[in-house]
Amino acid sequence: MTMAVERWTAQSRAGVGGAALVLGALALAPMLIGPGIVDRLTALFIYVILAAMWNALAGYCGLVSIGQQLFFGLGAYATIRIAFAGVDPFLAMILGAVAVGVLAWPVSLFMLRLKGGEFSIGMWVLASIGQLCVKLDPMIQGETGSSLISLNAYGADLRRNLIYWGALAAMTCLLAALFALLRSREGLAIQAIRDNEEAATSLGVRPERTKRRLFVLAAFGIALAGALWLAQAVSFQPKSYFSVQWTAYMIFMVLVGGIGRFEGAILGAVLFFAVETFFAATGVWYLIGLGATAIVFSLYFPRGLWGAVAARTGVQLLPLGYRATNTET
Amino acid sequence: MTKTSKGANRMTLNRRQIMASGLALGTASLGAGRVLAADGDPIRIGFMSPRTGPLAGFGVTDGYVLDQVRAALKGGLTIGGKTYAVEILDRDTQSDPGLASQLAKDLINNGGIDMMLATSTPEVVNPASDACEAAGVPCLSTVVPWEAWYFGRGAKPGAPSPFKWTYHFSFGVDTFKKTYLSQWAQLETNKKVAVMYPNDADGNAIRAGLAPLLAAGGYTIVDPGPYETGTSDYSTQIAMFRDAGCEIFNTFPIPPDFAAFWQQAAQQGLHKQLKIVQVAKTGLFPGDIEALGSLGANIASADYWHRDFPYPSTATGIKAADLADGYEAATGMQWTQQLGATMALFDAGIEALKAASDPKGKAALAAAYAKLNVVTMVGKVDFTSGPVANVSVAPIIGSQWVKSESGKFTYDTVITENATDPNVPVTHKLLPYNA
Numbered sequence: 001m002t003m004a005v006e007r008w009t010a011q012s013r014a015g016v017g018g019a020a021l022v023l024g025a026l027a028l029a030p031m032l033i034g035p036g037i038v039d040r041l042t043a044l045f046i047y048v049i050l051a052a053m054w055n056a057l058a059g060y061c062g063l064v065s066i067g068q069q070l071f072f073g074l075g076a077y078a079t080i081r082i083a084f085a086g087v088d089p090f091l092a093m094i095l096g097a098v099a100v101g102v103l104a105w106p107v108s109l110f111m112l113r114l115k116g117g118e119f120s121i122g123m124w125v126l127a128s129i130g131q132l133c134v135k136l137d138p139m140i141q142g143e144t145g146s147s148l149i150s151l152n153a154y155g156a157d158l159r160r161n162l163i164y165w166g167a168l169a170a171m172t173c174l175l176a177a178l179f180a181l182l183r184s185r186e187g188l189a190i191q192a193i194r195d196n197e198e199a200a201t202s203l204g205v206r207p208e209r210t211k212r213r214l215f216v217l218a219a220f221g222i223a224l225a226g227a228l229w230l231a232q233a234v235s236f237q238p239k240s241y242f243s244v245q246w247t248a249y250m251i252f253m254v255l256v257g258g259i260g261r262f263e264g265a266i267l268g269a270v271l272f273f274a275v276e277t278f279f280a281a282t283g284v285w286y287l288i289g290l291g292a293t294a295i296v297f298s299l300y301f302p303r304g305l306w307g308a309v310a311a312r313t314g315v316q317l318l319p320l321g322y323r324a325t326n327t328e329t
Numbered sequence: 330m331t332k333t334s335k336g337a338n339r340m341t342l343n344r345r346q347i348m349a350s351g352l353a354l355g356t357a358s359l360g361a362g363r364v365l366a367a368d369g370d371p372i373r374i375g376f377m378s379p380r381t382g383p384l385a386g387f388g389v390t391d392g393y394v395l396d397q398v399r400a401a402l403k404g405g406l407t408i409g410g411k412t413y414a415v416e417i418l419d420r421d422t423q424s425d426p427g428l429a430s431q432l433a434k435d436l437i438n439n440g441g442i443d444m445m446l447a448t449s450t451p452e453v454v455n456p457a458s459d460a461c462e463a464a465g466v467p468c469l470s471t472v473v474p475w476e477a478w479y480f481g482r483g484a485k486p487g488a489p490s491p492f493k494w495t496y497h498f499s500f501g502v503d504t505f506k507k508t509y510l511s512q513w514a515q516l517e518t519n520k521k522v523a524v525m526y527p528n529d530a531d532g533n534a535i536r537a538g539l540a541p542l543l544a545a546g547g548y549t550i551v552d553p554g555p556y557e558t559g560t561s562d563y564s565t566q567i568a569m570f571r572d573a574g575c576e577i578f579n580t581f582p583i584p585p586d587f588a589a590f591w592q593q594a595a596q597q598g599l600h601k602q603l604k605i606v607q608v609a610k611t612g613l614f615p616g617d618i619e620a621l622g623s624l625g626a627n628i629a630s631a632d633y634w635h636r637d638f639p640y641p642s643t644a645t646g647i648k649a650a651d652l653a654d655g656y657e658a659a660t661g662m663q664w665t666q667q668l669g670a671t672m673a674l675f676d677a678g679i680e681a682l683k684a685a686s687d688p689k690g691k692a693a694l695a696a697a698y699a700k701l702n703v704v705t706m707v708g709k710v711d712f713t714s715g716p717v718a719n720v721s722v723a724p725i726i727g728s729q730w731v732k733s734e735s736g737k738f739t740y741d742t743v744i745t746e747n748a749t750d751p752n753v754p755v756t757h758k759l760l761p762y763n764a
Contacts (some may be wrong), residue, residue, distance in 0.1 A: 034439075036434075036439045144477050147459045234456070
């Protein structure tokens with residue numbers, strides 16, 4: 001009996017091919033569907049970005065942050081600030097996200113020294129400080145906020161589609177970047193850290209540098225999500241963008257989908273989106289349902305839906321790990 | 330970890346529409362979810378206000394007003410010889426600006442509205458206006474200081490108005506100045522004004538805009554600086570006001586902060602030296618004042634509508650006093666000034682529909698708004714002569730909460746001055762607080 005170690009299994013080839021098909025179909029979708037659905041799908045893409053970025057931190061580096069709304073709010077704020085100076089709003093979104101990514105580097109220098117719960121709470125504190133600082137800007141005027149009105153230069157339909165394609169492109173690029181990172185040499189280190197940080201360190205893996213890169217990538221991605229959310233909502237009010245609800249959403253999506261699984265975060269985002277679409281109108285019961293689901297998953301399916309599926313069937317749709325397969329015929 | 334309190338936000342499509350989206354994706358069927366406007370279609374009006382959540386005090390009367398408007402429009406509206414049915418799609422924003430934004434987009438994309446009406450606080454009005462401006466849907470709003478609506482949405486001072494689709498009528502900083510100067514001149518005081526302006530949007534705007542105007546009007550402002558919402562100990566400020574010998578007090582607090590401050594002021598004897606206690610934001614509605622117990626008597630306020638206003642509603646024909654009485658009879662609750670403001674929103678909106686060359690043509694309706702000059706339940710709404718384009722300044726009338734004469738409720742609000750609209754009858758003289 002001979003064994004081969006391979007990345008590309010038949011399943012993962014089909015998985016990647018299927019993903020490409022879905023993305024292609026989504027890119028053409030605005031021609032076929034109504035404006036309400038375009039808006040909703042834009043929200044779905046933003047959820048996928050949020051879930052994937054939080055998963056990258058918590059699932060792979062063990063960095064459980066409850067202050068990621070810092071980057072979400074700052075991304076939206078930077079966009080509105082840059083656009084106010086006369087820059088095209090779509091360019092401002094990219095510049096704003098880059099600016100937040102750059103800012104995340106010095107932040108990581110001291111935040112990553114904190115461990116576990118200290119890191120979680122520290123991030124929350126930072127998010128509150130960020131919100132207070134933004135409120136001091138005379139353009140924002142405390143809680144009054146401001147609006148990204150320069151977007152009005154674009155016609156309603158064109159703008160809706162541009163934001164949709166922007167969100168789709170941002171989601172695809174960020175997932176691809178994360179995928180590439182996880183497949184690289186670095187990715188091996190990341191997955192080693194996920195499995196056991198002490199053991200990985202003892203084998204010469206340098207967790208700090210790896211964690212820092214993911215921290216900055218996550219900050220950039222979440223800032224871009226904030227900028228996209230602002231583009232489709234137009235109004236910026238510090239209270240709603242720096243709200244901890246954003247991180248709560250991220251945690252829910254990743255927990256239910258499957259923490260530390262690339263596919264899990266995407267599945268979680270799609271599930272959350274579906275539940276919200278169908279049940280949000282039920283008000284309080286919807287919130288109770290979300291909370292109960294999160295509790296059930298953390299108690300009985302700690303690896304989430306995808307984790308449970310993958311453990312039982314060995315399915316891996318995206319070729320991230322290596323597989324030992326029996327090649328004897 | 331499950332603090333998803335805003336989770337109810339994103340519901341914008343119903344099940345059928347999602348099914349439609351699946352169909353559209355799968356079978357490439359065209360135009361699912363689109364609402365096509367055709368002749369014979371009703372005129373659809375979106376209406377957004379906060380009816381639950383922390384801002385519910387504003388929205389509590391809206392259900393009653395909506396009933397009156399729907400009843401008046403039952404036979405439709407005849408415009409240019411053609412009769413249109415009118416549908417009002419009302420939405421509760423739950424006091425959440427994120428939800429307001431989603432609901433506005435849902436009304437525009439899936440409700441097929443021809444016009445939006447929005448009222449009460451920037452948390453409702455600004456996201457609704459932004460969504461309409463973005464989608465090119467005419468929108469009229471009220472009950473937000475016009476500066477917070479206009480500059481708070483990114484307009485630059487001195488530059489031409491960036492808004493093409495959204496219009497707003499409400500009071501502003503200058504209206505407050507006129508009202509306060511007229512109100513305070515009624516009593517002999519040493520003109521020393523103790524001010525408590527919080528560190529929030531309203532507080533900072535008032536400190537920057539109103540305080541200098543009052544100082545120019547001959548008043549000495551004693552300002553201990555911004556306080557944070559939720560402060561529990563105000564003894565420093567109270568001591569400062571006492572030592573300065575202030576006889577007038579002005580504040581823009583949220584109700585719980587004012588209750589805490591005012592109880593401490595009473596314990597420390599400040600209330601005995603104050604002749605005028607002029608409170609904004611808290612005290613718009615009777616419940617805020619009742620909560621203060623006996624300390625609520627003779628607090629001065631300012632009203633954007635009152636049951637003694639002389640203007641009937643153009644949309645429904647209801648007179649001011651009848652609207653207030655009708656509400657009390659129907660609900661058993663005391664009337665509030667929001668009754669008239671919401672009604673005025675419908676008055677102005679329906680006048681614009683009547684004036685438009687095509688009420689279902691959005692550009693024609695926006696053009697009608699730009700030329701609108703009508704008298705509504707709160708008075709004049711005039712977009713031809715505002716301080717900036719898209720804005721009409723509405724009056725705010727000085728008033729005072731006094732022990733109820735009829736005895737049906739604890740306090741009544743009575744009109745004590747009318748500087749910003751001389752047509753409103755002044756019925757009472759301002760009483761000193763410490764009398």
